[in-house]
Amino acid sequence: MKRVTLRFFLSSLLASPSFSQSCPDYADYSKERHKPYSAGRFALAYQRPDPPCRTFISSTVDEAIRSMSSVITDPDLYRLFENTFPNTLDTAIKWRGHARNNPKEELAFVVTGDINAMWLRDSANQMKSYLSLLVADSSPDSLASLFRGVINLQARYILNSPYCNAFQPPEESNLEHAPTGGSTAQISPPYDTAAVFECKFELDSLASFLDISYSYFSATNDSAFFGEHQWVSAVQYVVNTGRSMMVPTYRDDGSVAPLPYTFQQETRRATETLANDGIGSPAANGTGLIRSAFRPSDDSTMLPFLIPSNMMFAKCLEDATAILDSVLDSSSSPNSNIFPLRHDMWAFTQSLRAGIAEHGIVPVLSKSRDRDVEMVYAYEVDGFGSAILMDDANLPSLLAAPLIGYLSRDDSVYQRTRARIFSSKNPYYMRGPALNAVGGPHVGPGMAWPMASIVRILTSDDDAEMESTLRELVSSTAGLGLVHESVNSSDAQNWTRQWFSWANGLFGQMILDLALRKPHLLDQSYQ
Numbered sequence: 001m002k003r004v005t006l007r008f009f010l011s012s013l014l015a016s017p018s019f020s021q022s023c024p025d026y027a028d029y030s031k032e033r034h035k036p037y038s039a040g041r042f043a044l045a046y047q048r049p050d051p052p053c054r055t056f057i058s059s060t061v062d063e064a065i066r067s068m069s070s071v072i073t074d075p076d077l078y079r080l081f082e083n084t085f086p087n088t089l090d091t092a093i094k095w096r097g098h099a100r101n102n103p104k105e106e107l108a109f110v111v112t113g114d115i116n117a118m119w120l121r122d123s124a125n126q127m128k129s130y131l132s133l134l135v136a137d138s139s140p141d142s143l144a145s146l147f148r149g150v151i152n153l154q155a156r157y158i159l160n161s162p163y164c165n166a167f168q169p170p171e172e173s174n175l176e177h178a179p180t181g182g183s184t185a186q187i188s189p190p191y192d193t194a195a196v197f198e199c200k201f202e203l204d205s206l207a208s209f210l211d212i213s214y215s216y217f218s219a220t221n222d223s224a225f226f227g228e229h230q231w232v233s234a235v236q237y238v239v240n241t242g243r244s245m246m247v248p249t250y251r252d253d254g255s256v257a258p259l260p261y262t263f264q265q266e267t268r269r270a271t272e273t274l275a276n277d278g279i280g281s282p283a284a285n286g287t288g289l290i291r292s293a294f295r296p297s298d299d300s301t302m303l304p305f306l307i308p309s310n311m312m313f314a315k316c317l318e319d320a321t322a323i324l325d326s327v328l329d330s331s332s333s334p335n336s337n338i339f340p341l342r343h344d345m346w347a348f349t350q351s352l353r354a355g356i357a358e359h360g361i362v363p364v365l366s367k368s369r370d371r372d373v374e375m376v377y378a379y380e381v382d383g384f385g386s387a388i389l390m391d392d393a394n395l396p397s398l399l400a401a402p403l404i405g406y407l408s409r410d411d412s413v414y415q416r417t418r419a420r421i422f423s424s425k426n427p428y429y430m431r432g433p434a435l436n437a438v439g440g441p442h443v444g445p446g447m448a449w450p451m452a453s454i455v456r457i458l459t460s461d462d463d464a465e466m467e468s469t470l471r472e473l474v475s476s477t478a479g480l481g482l483v484h485e486s487v488n489s490s491d492a493q494n495w496t497r498q499w500f501s502w503a504n505g506l507f508g509q510m511i512l513d514l515a516l517r518k519p520h521l522l523d524q525s526y527q
Helices: 002-014 059-070 075-084 087-091 120-129 143-160 202-219 224-228 231-244 307-330 339-361 413-423 450-458 462-474 501-517
Strands: 093-099 102-110 186-188 197-198 263-264 361-365 373-378 487-489 491-496
Touching: 059 075, 059 501, 075 462, 075 501, 087 102, 087 501, 093 143, 102 120, 102 143, 120 143, 120 202, 120 501, 143 202, 143 231, 202 224, 202 231, 202 307, 224 231, 224 307, 231 339, 307 339, 339 361, 373 413, 450 462, 450 501
Parallel strands: none
Antiparallel strands: 093 102, 186 263, 361 373, 487 491
């Protein structure tokens, strides 16, 4: 017991502001190449901070990294895994503790990387990188404790500001707040500016809370945890908020219906505000779909119904009902709100799936010179018949539909959509000698996102496709040995954001997936 307590103390100390002053700022550290370099052609740097400067120590993760040294043959590929898989634990667990009003409620503040704020989507995905190693564990220095801390803090954020996506450190942490840049945004409903870093309504952010919750539950079967604290109340807020964003633009009498969320600001980037004085493009009535004001990239939607986010929300609602069932079964006096909530969530899931099938699948010409059509998934629709045919690198995406569990990899509509994504018919598919991958308007044309390449591997069963994509990933880090936000498709030396913990963790997650599905791909050279 003393050993556990000591390790928890050290982990908390490492994440404290006073301790971090003696360690280099990883935002600067990660821009430089550190020895020893890998023995491969690309001589990738070693980018893990020294052990005393890591923000969370997990012997389980460190052992997984060591064990993969005998599985991954290529020295550059192994170095890339060695650097990226632990990146969130090494650099992004900025604070861990307990709620001021409840010493049993664990909290964990996880930043996205070079921005000192916690995104619901990013932090959920950062933790999911370690899902394959997660087991039930009540000790305070465990991965399980870290998951619980993130879930509890996300629940608090949602209960306070359900339309917002990124948040400042909790009061208990005494951490300095990140500057928001003096935004000119006019946002409704109002929110606590001291607690919120950014308030863009992104449907996938709410889904991410359900997703990390189910991830923890599926690995640990810890029903008791979800019956404690504020989780059930937060789920009710998620459902209520989703339903509130199903309001159409026009009532039956033709008048304009008020929208519960609006966002408008002065900006030189069209993707940083919503059209029509902050309400966005018109949304049709009776679609069964939920509006999303912004995409997972934090860019504004062009049409209100973002299909990948609706897919994810539907799947995560369905998954979360299993948690509620378990809470009901395990509790001697369950919360009376659980029964109607569980029924509502299941019905909501079915109506969303019906809406996606009716409005999210659209006809396109199969060839440019004939009249043959094929059915594919649209990225965004409005219910009036308009559709945006593209995909974006950020998750959830159309490409990631099997990864989020919405459909199977061999689904015929998905396969046709996938073929279109990796072609010139996708306006944001970047092609070049350095990296061929989906990008998006967030960084702009010419910039391919390694994250999309990783998802391409995770959703593929084609050895040749996976091998060529791995080869590009290994060769496009500019020697830093970290997964960047984006890379110029023609010049790997031109990249954005070297410290992007989610993308790094996703790469590690993909390597562990290959070790199970395609181990022979790790037992070859990528030189």
